[in-house]
Amino acid sequence: MGNLPTSASYGVTVQVGVATFLAPTASKSVSPLYRVDANENVTFSWSFSNLLVRPSNLTLAAVGPQSATYIIAAMNGDATSYVWQLNSVVPKTPLMNGYYQIQLYDQRGPTAVPSPGWLMPQSRLTIAFYTPESYQPITNSNYCPTCFYSAALTLKDTFGPLGIAFGIACLTSGLFIYGLIY
Structure with missing residues (x-):
C-alpha cells in the first residue's frame, strides 16, 4: 500500500x-464480549479492498452508550491491526457496560x-463490555428466594387491583345489559 498516492480523483x-474487520x-x-478490566486487551485487525488512495492516517474509535466516544488509536495510514489495552482508558471516563460501535x-x-478509490468510513463492527460481579453464595444473609416472585406482598396488595378490575367489569356489563333491555 506504500506505493498508492495520498490524494487522487x-x-x-x-x-x-x-x-473489513x-x-x-x-x-x-x-457481539464479541469483553470484561471491563485493566488486564483485558481487545485486538482489532482489518484488511482493505478497492483502495486506490492511501490514507494519511487512520483513527480507530468506539462509540458507546449515550454516544460516548473513545478514540482508541490514531495510527499510520498503512496500519492493519491494533491492540487496545483497556488499562489505557482514562479513569475519568471509564468504559460503561453495553454495546460499542467500532x-x-x-x-x-x-x-x-x-469517494471512488478512497477509504469509506467503517462502522459495522459492534463489541460489548461488561463489568463482572462478585459471586454471592446462597448462604449469604441477603439471599431471598421468594423476593423474585414478590411472595411477600400482603393480601390487600395482591387482590386489591384484581377486585377493582372485576368490579369495573361487572359495572360495565350491568350498564350494557341495562342499555339493551331499556
Missing part, C-alpha cells in the same frame, strides 16, 4: 475503498462522503 466507475469476529446474533476512518473523519 477517480471517476464514478471506480469503487470506494473498503475496510477480521478480528474480533462477530456472529450474526452475538469506527475506522481516515483523515477525512467518520462522516466522510464515500
